[in-house]
Amino acid sequence: MEKVDSAFIQDVEHRPKFTITEAESIPVIDLLILNSSDFSTEKNCKELSSLVAEVKDACKKWGFFQVINHGVSEYREKIELGSRKFFALPKEEKRKVKRDELNSMGYYDTELTKNVRDWKEVFDFTVENPTVVPLSHDPDDKELKELHNQWPEYPPELRDVCEKYVQEMQKLSYKLLELISLSLDLPAKRLNGFFKNQTSFARLNHYPPCPIPHLALGVGRHKDAGALTILAQDDIGGLEVKRKTDGEWIRVKPTLDAYIINVGDAIQVWSNNEYESVEHRVVVNSEKERFSIPFFLNPSHYTWIGPLEELVNEKNPAKYKAYNWGMLFAHRKNSNFKKRDDENLEIHHFKA
Ligand SMILES: O=C(O)CCC(=O)C(=O)O
Numbered sequence: 110m111e112k113v114d115s116a117f118i119q120d121v122e123h124r125p126k127f128t129i130t131e132a133e134s135i136p137v138i139d140l141l142i143l144n145s146s147d148f149s150t151e152k153n154c155k156e157l158s159s160l161v162a163e164v165k166d167a168c169k170k171w172g173f174f175q176v177i178n179h180g181v182s183e184y185r186e187k188i189e190l191g192s193r194k195f196f197a198l199p200k201e202e203k204r205k206v207k208r209d210e211l212n213s214m215g216y217y218d219t220e221l222t223k224n225v226r227d228w229k230e231v232f233d234f235t236v237e238n239p240t241v242v243p244l245s246h247d248p249d250d251k252e253l254k255e256l257h258n259q260w261p262e263y264p265p266e267l268r269d270v271c272e273k274y275v276q277e278m279q280k281l282s283y284k285l286l287e288l289i290s291l292s293l294d295l296p297a298k299r300l301n302g303f304f305k306n307q308t309s310f311a312r313l314n315h316y317p318p319c320p321i322p323h324l325a326l327g328v329g330r331h332k333d334a335g336a337l338t339i340l341a342q343d344d345i346g347g348l349e350v351k352r353k354t355d356g357e358w359i360r361v362k363p364t365l366d367a368y369i370i371n372v373g374d375a376i377q378v379w380s381n382n383e384y385e386s387v388e389h390r391v392v393v394n395s396e397k398e399r400f401s402i403p404f405f406l407n408p409s410h411y412t413w414i415g416p417l418e419e420l421v422n423e424k425n426p427a428k429y430k431a432y433n434w435g436m437l438f439a440h441r442k443n444s445n446f447k448k449r450d451d452e453n454l455e456i457h458h459f460k461a
Protein backbone atom coordinates (compact mmCIF):
# COMPACT_ATOMS: atom_id res chain seq x y z
CA MET A 110 0.00 0.00 0.00
CA GLU A 111 2.88 2.25 -0.89
CA LYS A 112 1.16 4.87 -3.00
CA VAL A 113 -2.44 5.93 -2.88
CA ASP A 114 -4.30 4.37 -5.74
CA SER A 115 -7.63 5.87 -6.84
CA ALA A 116 -9.18 2.40 -6.43
CA PHE A 117 -9.37 3.16 -2.68
CA ILE A 118 -11.45 6.32 -3.03
CA GLN A 119 -15.06 6.03 -1.87
CA ASP A 120 -17.90 7.92 -3.55
CA VAL A 121 -18.68 11.14 -1.68
CA GLU A 122 -21.82 9.79 0.02
CA HIS A 123 -19.94 6.84 1.50
CA ARG A 124 -16.97 8.72 2.96
CA PRO A 125 -16.67 8.69 6.75
CA LYS A 126 -17.64 11.63 8.88
CA PHE A 127 -15.26 12.63 11.60
CA THR A 128 -17.83 13.70 14.10
CA ILE A 129 -18.10 10.29 15.71
CA THR A 130 -21.45 9.25 17.14
CA GLU A 131 -21.04 6.89 20.05
CA ALA A 132 -24.34 7.97 21.61
CA GLU A 133 -25.85 4.83 23.06
CA SER A 134 -23.61 1.93 22.57
CA ILE A 135 -24.37 -1.53 21.31
CA PRO A 136 -25.80 -3.71 24.16
CA VAL A 137 -23.31 -5.74 26.23
CA ILE A 138 -24.71 -9.14 27.21
CA ASP A 139 -23.24 -11.32 29.97
CA LEU A 140 -23.17 -15.04 29.09
CA LEU A 141 -22.00 -16.25 32.51
CA ILE A 142 -25.18 -18.20 33.22
CA LEU A 143 -24.45 -20.48 30.24
CA ASN A 144 -21.57 -22.01 32.22
CA SER A 145 -24.12 -23.50 34.55
CA SER A 146 -25.07 -27.03 33.65
CA ASP A 147 -28.24 -27.07 35.72
CA PHE A 148 -31.32 -25.41 34.30
CA SER A 149 -33.70 -27.31 36.56
CA THR A 150 -33.53 -24.65 39.27
CA GLU A 151 -36.01 -21.82 39.09
CA LYS A 152 -33.29 -19.20 39.52
CA ASN A 153 -31.22 -20.45 36.59
CA CYS A 154 -34.28 -20.81 34.38
CA LYS A 155 -35.26 -17.24 35.09
CA GLU A 156 -31.76 -16.01 34.33
CA LEU A 157 -31.72 -17.93 31.08
CA SER A 158 -35.03 -16.45 29.96
CA SER A 159 -33.89 -12.95 30.75
CA LEU A 160 -30.70 -13.61 28.75
CA VAL A 161 -32.81 -14.82 25.81
CA ALA A 162 -34.93 -11.66 26.09
CA GLU A 163 -31.80 -9.47 26.00
CA VAL A 164 -30.59 -11.26 22.87
CA LYS A 165 -33.99 -10.77 21.23
CA ASP A 166 -34.05 -7.04 22.02
CA ALA A 167 -30.53 -6.50 20.73
CA CYS A 168 -31.18 -8.47 17.54
CA LYS A 169 -34.35 -6.50 16.84
CA LYS A 170 -33.00 -3.09 17.72
CA TRP A 171 -29.43 -3.25 16.41
CA GLY A 172 -28.73 -6.56 14.68
CA PHE A 173 -25.55 -6.32 16.79
CA PHE A 174 -24.55 -7.00 20.40
CA GLN A 175 -21.43 -7.60 22.46
CA VAL A 176 -20.85 -10.56 24.78
CA ILE A 177 -18.73 -10.93 27.91
CA ASN A 178 -18.01 -14.06 29.97
CA HIS A 179 -18.15 -15.91 26.65
CA GLY A 180 -15.83 -18.74 27.71
CA VAL A 181 -13.11 -18.09 25.09
CA SER A 182 -9.84 -18.37 26.95
CA GLU A 183 -6.15 -18.07 26.22
CA TYR A 184 -6.41 -18.52 22.45
CA ARG A 185 -7.72 -15.04 21.82
CA GLU A 186 -4.54 -13.47 23.11
CA LYS A 187 -2.42 -16.04 21.28
CA ILE A 188 -4.07 -15.47 17.91
CA GLU A 189 -3.90 -11.69 18.31
CA LEU A 190 -0.17 -11.96 18.91
CA GLY A 191 0.27 -14.39 16.01
CA SER A 192 -1.61 -12.03 13.72
CA ARG A 193 0.67 -9.11 14.62
CA LYS A 194 3.74 -11.23 13.96
CA PHE A 195 2.43 -12.43 10.61
CA PHE A 196 1.47 -9.00 9.27
CA ALA A 197 4.83 -7.58 10.37
CA LEU A 198 6.55 -9.86 7.81
CA PRO A 199 7.81 -8.44 4.50
CA LYS A 200 5.21 -8.49 1.69
CA GLU A 201 7.16 -11.16 -0.22
CA GLU A 202 6.90 -13.51 2.75
CA LYS A 203 3.16 -12.92 3.14
CA ARG A 204 2.60 -13.39 -0.56
CA LYS A 205 4.02 -16.91 -0.33
CA VAL A 206 0.63 -17.88 1.14
CA LYS A 207 -1.39 -15.69 -1.20
CA ARG A 208 -4.94 -16.72 -1.94
CA ASP A 209 -6.18 -16.80 -5.52
CA GLU A 210 -9.38 -17.23 -7.45
CA LEU A 211 -9.41 -21.00 -7.08
CA ASN A 212 -8.35 -21.18 -3.43
CA SER A 213 -9.70 -18.20 -1.53
CA MET A 214 -7.87 -19.10 1.71
CA GLY A 215 -4.60 -17.38 2.61
CA TYR A 216 -3.16 -13.86 2.41
CA TYR A 217 -4.67 -11.07 0.35
CA ASP A 218 -4.16 -7.31 0.19
CA THR A 219 -6.32 -6.15 -2.68
CA GLU A 220 -9.84 -6.99 -1.56
CA LEU A 221 -12.76 -5.09 -3.06
CA THR A 222 -16.04 -4.33 -1.29
CA LYS A 223 -18.68 -3.13 -3.76
CA ASN A 224 -15.93 -2.49 -6.34
CA VAL A 225 -13.86 -0.15 -4.13
CA ARG A 226 -10.57 -1.32 -2.64
CA ASP A 227 -10.44 -1.80 1.14
CA TRP A 228 -7.53 -0.28 3.12
CA LYS A 229 -6.46 -3.56 4.69
CA GLU A 230 -4.63 -6.84 4.35
CA VAL A 231 -6.17 -10.14 5.41
CA PHE A 232 -5.36 -13.78 6.09
CA ASP A 233 -8.26 -16.25 5.80
CA PHE A 234 -8.55 -19.87 6.97
CA THR A 235 -11.45 -22.28 7.23
CA VAL A 236 -12.67 -24.41 10.14
CA GLU A 237 -12.94 -27.57 8.08
CA ASN A 238 -9.88 -28.42 6.08
CA PRO A 239 -10.58 -28.93 3.26
CA THR A 240 -13.88 -27.07 2.88
CA VAL A 241 -16.07 -28.08 -0.04
CA VAL A 242 -17.74 -25.29 -2.07
CA PRO A 243 -19.10 -24.92 -5.63
CA LEU A 244 -16.47 -24.34 -8.31
CA SER A 245 -18.36 -21.37 -9.72
CA HIS A 246 -21.38 -19.26 -8.87
CA ASP A 247 -23.22 -20.45 -11.96
CA PRO A 248 -26.23 -22.43 -10.59
CA ASP A 249 -26.04 -24.79 -13.59
CA ASP A 250 -22.43 -25.68 -12.83
CA LYS A 251 -22.66 -28.53 -10.33
CA GLU A 252 -18.90 -28.99 -10.03
CA LEU A 253 -17.36 -28.61 -6.56
CA LYS A 254 -13.89 -27.66 -5.35
CA GLU A 255 -11.94 -27.87 -2.12
CA LEU A 256 -10.56 -24.86 -0.26
CA HIS A 257 -7.28 -25.63 1.51
CA ASN A 258 -5.68 -23.70 4.32
CA GLN A 259 -2.20 -22.36 3.66
CA TRP A 260 0.13 -21.70 6.58
CA PRO A 261 3.13 -19.37 6.60
CA GLU A 262 6.51 -20.55 7.83
CA TYR A 263 6.54 -17.70 10.34
CA PRO A 264 5.34 -17.42 13.02
CA PRO A 265 5.64 -21.22 13.32
CA GLU A 266 2.92 -21.48 15.98
CA LEU A 267 0.31 -19.70 13.85
CA ARG A 268 -1.28 -22.87 12.47
CA ASP A 269 -1.82 -24.47 15.87
CA VAL A 270 -3.08 -21.24 17.42
CA CYS A 271 -5.54 -20.61 14.57
CA GLU A 272 -6.84 -24.18 14.61
CA LYS A 273 -7.43 -24.05 18.35
CA TYR A 274 -9.00 -20.61 18.11
CA VAL A 275 -11.63 -21.72 15.61
CA GLN A 276 -12.53 -24.62 17.89
CA GLU A 277 -13.31 -22.07 20.58
CA MET A 278 -15.30 -20.06 18.02
CA GLN A 279 -17.32 -23.18 17.25
CA LYS A 280 -18.29 -23.60 20.88
CA LEU A 281 -19.30 -19.96 21.20
CA SER A 282 -21.20 -20.13 17.88
CA TYR A 283 -23.39 -22.97 19.11
CA LYS A 284 -24.14 -21.12 22.35
CA LEU A 285 -25.19 -18.07 20.35
CA LEU A 286 -27.18 -20.05 17.79
CA GLU A 287 -29.08 -21.71 20.62
CA LEU A 288 -29.84 -18.38 22.29
CA ILE A 289 -31.02 -16.96 18.98
CA SER A 290 -33.21 -20.00 18.29
CA LEU A 291 -34.79 -19.71 21.74
CA SER A 292 -35.31 -15.99 21.17
CA LEU A 293 -37.33 -16.84 18.04
CA ASP A 294 -39.44 -19.31 20.08
CA LEU A 295 -37.78 -22.24 18.35
CA PRO A 296 -36.22 -25.32 20.01
CA ALA A 297 -32.67 -24.47 21.15
CA LYS A 298 -30.98 -26.72 18.57
CA ARG A 299 -33.22 -25.84 15.63
CA LEU A 300 -30.40 -24.24 13.58
CA ASN A 301 -27.50 -26.50 14.56
CA GLY A 302 -28.02 -29.03 11.76
CA PHE A 303 -27.18 -26.53 9.02
CA PHE A 304 -23.57 -26.39 10.19
CA LYS A 305 -22.50 -29.95 9.47
CA ASN A 306 -19.86 -29.63 6.72
CA GLN A 307 -19.88 -25.91 7.33
CA THR A 308 -18.10 -23.31 5.18
CA SER A 309 -17.20 -21.11 8.17
CA PHE A 310 -13.90 -19.27 8.11
CA ALA A 311 -11.91 -16.86 10.24
CA ARG A 312 -10.01 -13.83 9.02
CA LEU A 313 -7.06 -11.96 10.44
CA ASN A 314 -7.49 -8.29 9.47
CA HIS A 315 -4.77 -5.66 9.53
CA TYR A 316 -5.68 -2.04 8.77
CA PRO A 317 -2.41 -0.10 8.33
CA PRO A 318 -2.32 3.64 9.06
CA CYS A 319 -3.96 5.40 6.13
CA PRO A 320 -2.87 8.78 4.68
CA ILE A 321 -6.40 9.45 3.37
CA PRO A 322 -8.79 8.29 6.13
CA HIS A 323 -11.41 10.81 5.00
CA LEU A 324 -11.57 9.28 1.50
CA ALA A 325 -11.02 5.56 2.01
CA LEU A 326 -12.43 2.84 4.29
CA GLY A 327 -10.85 -0.21 5.94
CA VAL A 328 -13.90 -2.16 4.80
CA GLY A 329 -16.62 -0.54 2.76
CA ARG A 330 -20.24 -0.71 3.91
CA HIS A 331 -21.60 -4.24 3.66
CA LYS A 332 -23.72 -6.87 5.37
CA ASP A 333 -22.31 -10.23 6.36
CA ALA A 334 -23.90 -12.93 4.22
CA GLY A 335 -23.62 -15.91 6.59
CA ALA A 336 -25.39 -16.83 9.82
CA LEU A 337 -23.39 -15.04 12.52
CA THR A 338 -20.17 -13.09 12.84
CA ILE A 339 -18.10 -13.16 16.05
CA LEU A 340 -15.61 -10.31 15.96
CA ALA A 341 -12.60 -9.62 18.17
CA GLN A 342 -11.49 -6.01 17.76
CA ASP A 343 -8.45 -4.45 19.42
CA ASP A 344 -8.51 -1.21 21.44
CA ILE A 345 -8.19 1.22 18.50
CA GLY A 346 -11.79 1.30 17.29
CA GLY A 347 -13.11 1.95 13.81
CA LEU A 348 -16.06 -0.41 13.36
CA GLU A 349 -19.26 1.50 12.58
CA VAL A 350 -22.77 0.10 12.56
CA LYS A 351 -25.70 1.68 10.74
CA ARG A 352 -28.32 2.48 13.37
CA LYS A 353 -31.69 1.07 12.31
CA THR A 354 -33.75 3.93 13.71
CA ASP A 355 -32.18 6.73 11.66
CA GLY A 356 -29.47 5.30 9.40
CA GLU A 357 -26.74 7.12 11.36
CA TRP A 358 -23.30 5.45 11.50
CA ILE A 359 -22.50 4.55 15.13
CA ARG A 360 -18.96 3.73 16.26
CA VAL A 361 -18.65 0.55 18.36
CA LYS A 362 -16.49 1.50 21.31
CA PRO A 363 -13.94 -1.22 22.08
CA THR A 364 -14.77 -3.18 25.25
CA LEU A 365 -11.83 -5.16 26.61
CA ASP A 366 -12.24 -8.93 26.03
CA ALA A 367 -15.76 -8.62 24.63
CA TYR A 368 -16.83 -10.12 21.32
CA ILE A 369 -19.04 -8.22 18.91
CA ILE A 370 -21.76 -10.41 17.44
CA ASN A 371 -23.92 -9.62 14.45
CA VAL A 372 -26.64 -11.58 12.74
CA GLY A 373 -25.98 -12.16 9.07
CA ASP A 374 -28.24 -12.42 6.05
CA ALA A 375 -28.91 -16.14 6.63
CA ILE A 376 -30.53 -15.43 10.00
CA GLN A 377 -32.51 -12.60 8.46
CA VAL A 378 -33.96 -15.04 5.94
CA TRP A 379 -34.44 -17.96 8.36
CA SER A 380 -36.26 -15.60 10.74
CA ASN A 381 -38.36 -14.23 7.86
CA ASN A 382 -37.17 -10.68 8.66
CA GLU A 383 -37.84 -10.90 12.40
CA TYR A 384 -34.14 -10.06 12.70
CA GLU A 385 -32.25 -8.01 10.14
CA SER A 386 -28.66 -8.17 9.06
CA VAL A 387 -27.32 -4.65 9.52
CA GLU A 388 -24.85 -2.71 7.39
CA HIS A 389 -21.44 -1.94 8.89
CA ARG A 390 -18.07 -0.59 7.77
CA VAL A 391 -14.58 0.10 9.10
CA VAL A 392 -13.06 3.57 9.33
CA VAL A 393 -9.26 3.78 9.29
CA ASN A 394 -7.01 6.36 10.86
CA SER A 395 -3.84 8.13 9.82
CA GLU A 396 -1.75 7.36 12.89
CA LYS A 397 -2.62 3.97 14.24
CA GLU A 398 -2.81 0.55 12.72
CA ARG A 399 -5.72 -1.63 13.81
CA PHE A 400 -6.17 -5.41 14.02
CA SER A 401 -9.39 -7.40 14.15
CA ILE A 402 -10.40 -11.05 13.83
CA PRO A 403 -13.89 -11.88 12.57
CA PHE A 404 -15.17 -15.45 12.58
CA PHE A 405 -17.89 -16.04 10.00
CA LEU A 406 -20.25 -18.88 10.90
CA ASN A 407 -21.55 -20.23 7.58
CA PRO A 408 -23.69 -23.28 6.72
CA SER A 409 -22.70 -26.14 4.40
CA HIS A 410 -22.61 -25.34 0.70
CA TYR A 411 -25.63 -27.59 0.03
CA THR A 412 -27.89 -25.73 2.50
CA TRP A 413 -30.95 -24.12 0.99
CA ILE A 414 -31.74 -21.02 3.02
CA GLY A 415 -35.35 -19.96 3.26
CA PRO A 416 -37.74 -18.76 5.97
CA LEU A 417 -38.20 -21.52 8.61
CA GLU A 418 -41.60 -23.11 8.27
CA GLU A 419 -42.40 -22.56 11.97
CA LEU A 420 -42.06 -18.81 11.43
CA VAL A 421 -44.29 -18.61 8.40
CA ASN A 422 -48.09 -18.63 8.39
CA GLU A 423 -51.02 -17.10 6.54
CA LYS A 424 -50.65 -13.80 8.31
CA ASN A 425 -46.91 -13.78 7.94
CA PRO A 426 -46.10 -15.39 4.58
CA ALA A 427 -42.55 -16.26 3.49
CA LYS A 428 -40.71 -13.11 2.45
CA TYR A 429 -37.99 -15.01 0.54
CA LYS A 430 -37.63 -17.86 -1.88
CA ALA A 431 -35.04 -20.40 -0.75
CA TYR A 432 -31.55 -19.98 -2.22
CA ASN A 433 -28.50 -22.20 -2.24
CA TRP A 434 -25.80 -21.02 0.19
CA GLY A 435 -22.87 -22.41 -1.85
CA MET A 436 -23.88 -20.45 -4.93
CA LEU A 437 -24.12 -17.21 -2.96
CA PHE A 438 -20.81 -17.89 -1.22
CA ALA A 439 -19.08 -18.47 -4.57
CA HIS A 440 -20.62 -15.29 -5.97
CA ARG A 441 -19.42 -13.18 -3.05
CA LYS A 442 -15.89 -14.58 -3.14
CA ASN A 443 -15.66 -13.82 -6.82
CA SER A 444 -16.78 -10.19 -6.37
CA ASN A 445 -14.03 -9.67 -3.76
CA PHE A 446 -11.43 -10.31 -6.46
CA LYS A 447 -12.70 -8.61 -9.54
CA LYS A 448 -14.37 -5.38 -10.35
CA ARG A 449 -17.70 -6.38 -11.78
CA ASP A 450 -20.39 -4.52 -13.63
CA ASP A 451 -23.26 -6.59 -12.32
CA GLU A 452 -24.57 -5.95 -8.83
CA ASN A 453 -23.50 -8.09 -5.88
CA LEU A 454 -25.85 -10.99 -5.23
CA GLU A 455 -27.84 -10.07 -2.10
CA ILE A 456 -30.80 -11.59 -0.29
CA HIS A 457 -33.20 -8.98 -1.67
CA HIS A 458 -32.77 -10.72 -5.04
CA PHE A 459 -34.61 -13.69 -3.51
CA LYS A 460 -37.59 -11.76 -2.20
CA ALA A 461 -40.78 -13.74 -2.61
O1 LIG B 1 -12.70 -5.20 11.33
C1 LIG B 1 -13.85 -5.04 11.71
O2 LIG B 1 -14.12 -4.41 12.73
C2 LIG B 1 -15.03 -5.58 10.94
C3 LIG B 1 -14.68 -6.33 9.68
C4 LIG B 1 -15.89 -6.79 8.93
O3 LIG B 1 -16.97 -6.26 9.05
C5 LIG B 1 -15.79 -7.94 8.01
O4 LIG B 1 -14.65 -8.37 7.73
O5 LIG B 1 -16.86 -8.42 7.54
Ligand SMILES: [Fe+2]
Binds near residue numbers: 331332333338389
Ligand atom coordinates in the same frame (compact mmCIF):
# COMPACT_ATOMS: atom_id res chain seq x y z
FE1 LIG C 1 -18.56 -7.52 8.19
